[in-house]
Amino acid sequence: MSRGTSRFVRLRELRFHLRCWSNSDKPLLVLLHGWLDTSATWSDVGARLGERFHVVIPDQRGYGYSEWPQDGYWFPDYLGDLDALLDHLAPAAPITLVGHSMGGQIASVYAGLRPERIARLAVLDSLFLPDMPATLAPKRTKRWLDQLNGVAREKSYESFEELAQRVKKQQPQLSDARALFVAQGWGAAGGDGRIRLLADPKHRRDMPTLYRNAESMEIWKDITAPTFFIDGGASAFAKAIREEEKAARRACFKTRHEVAIPGAGHMLHFDAPDALADALLAVL
Numbered sequence: 001m002s003r004g005t006s007r008f009v010r011l012r013e014l015r016f017h018l019r020c021w022s023n024s025d026k027p028l029l030v031l032l033h034g035w036l037d038t039s040a041t042w043s044d045v046g047a048r049l050g051e052r053f054h055v056v057i058p059d060q061r062g063y064g065y066s067e068w069p070q071d072g073y074w075f076p077d078y079l080g081d082l083d084a085l086l087d088h089l090a091p092a093a094p095i096t097l098v099g100h101s102m103g104g105q106i107a108s109v110y111a112g113l114r115p116e117r118i119a120r121l122a123v124l125d126s127l128f129l130p131d132m133p134a135t136l137a138p139k140r141t142k143r144w145l146d147q148l149n150g151v152a153r154e155k156s157y158e159s160f161e162e163l164a165q166r167v168k169k170q171q172p173q174l175s176d177a178r179a180l181f182v183a184q185g186w187g188a189a190g191g192d193g194r195i196r197l198l199a200d201p202k203h204r205r206d207m208p209t210l211y212r213n214a215e216s217m218e219i220w221k222d223i224t225a226p227t228f229f230i231d232g233g234a235s236a237f238a239k240a241i242r243e244e245e246k247a248a249r250r251a252c253f254k255t256r257h258e259v260a261i262p263g264a265g266h267m268l269h270f271d272a273p274d275a276l277a278d279a280l281l282a283v284l
Contacts, residue, residue: 003043003185004057006065011084012077017065019043019057021050028090029053029284032082034101034126036199037267038064040185045269048277053096053284058085060103062200072202075209078106079113086117094119096284097225101126101237101266105216108227112219120284121225124276125232125266127249128240132210141208152201156194163187163195171270182270213249220252227253228283230276232264257283 004019019039029049033039039046039057049055059066061081062073069077086095097118099107104126111118157163163183168174174182187195229250231238238246250256259279264272 002047003040004046004055008065009085009088011088012080014061014069014081015067016061016081016085017059019046019059021046021055022053024054026050026052026054027096028093029055029096029098030082030085030089031055031057032097032099032103032107033057033060033063034103036063036186036197036203037100038185038198040064041182042269043185044273045277045280048274049280052281056085056089059198062203064198068200068202072205073200074207075106079110082106082110083114086114094225096120096122098122098124098280098284099126100124100269105129108223109216109219111225111227112222115222115224118223118225120228121223122228122230122280122284124230125235125237125268127216128237128246129211129213130240131213134210136210137208140206140210143206144208147205152205154196154201156190156196157187158194160184160187160195163197171265171267173265174270178270213245217249217252220249221254223253226255226257228280229256229258230268230279230283231258231260232266232268232271233260233262234264235266235268237266259283 004021007018007020009016009018033042039059042057046055046057062068094117097107097111104123108123111121160180160183164179167179167182186197188198190196261268261272261275268276
């Protein structure tokens, strides 16, 4: 499967890597990957979506081949990056926006802040982050301060096959070939020949900020785009919140449709890339 065509663009003083399928004559679709993922693991889905769309999947800041900022990671920066990317790619026309996991949170919040920019929105196994009470603030902020005094350690592996075995520990349902595909998207060989993850280790630091779901819900109420929720039928992430909380969150979206892919876990593009592409093409 083609990994797509690589492009680089400078946005907000950082160099971003974009992976693209098809050409700009087709409607633009931007897909945002999740935490510790890269655009490369979306190649199967990207190629299929490229049948109807000009697909652009950026490596988000600090992932893949995009640049690592020096001062760490803050959620509003992902929104600023997306805003700058759309100004670069499609300054006038509304686009189709897809987000998985962390990317779904980014995409949905952006769609509420810039409703005129988004024609259709797809949220993939996302918006399940539990609300964080204020009582967590002292502990999280102290831990963040402690982590600033340490050095974020970068993991490395002897080979892609070794990294693939680590992938299989997290995703035991994957075949050896599929785990190797993911490993080759998550890692790259360094100057010493060892395989390093294409993710800034600072992503693993705890942030002092708290997730307050009420803020997201207020923003989601301003979304005007039809929204399609595509969930993994076997995903454990939805269990992070109660069903009534899930229903309340989704009720904020004025026009919404829900689809589940049977047997797929949270990483739908690992488990069922063809079924996911079929579902996206059907609803978008």
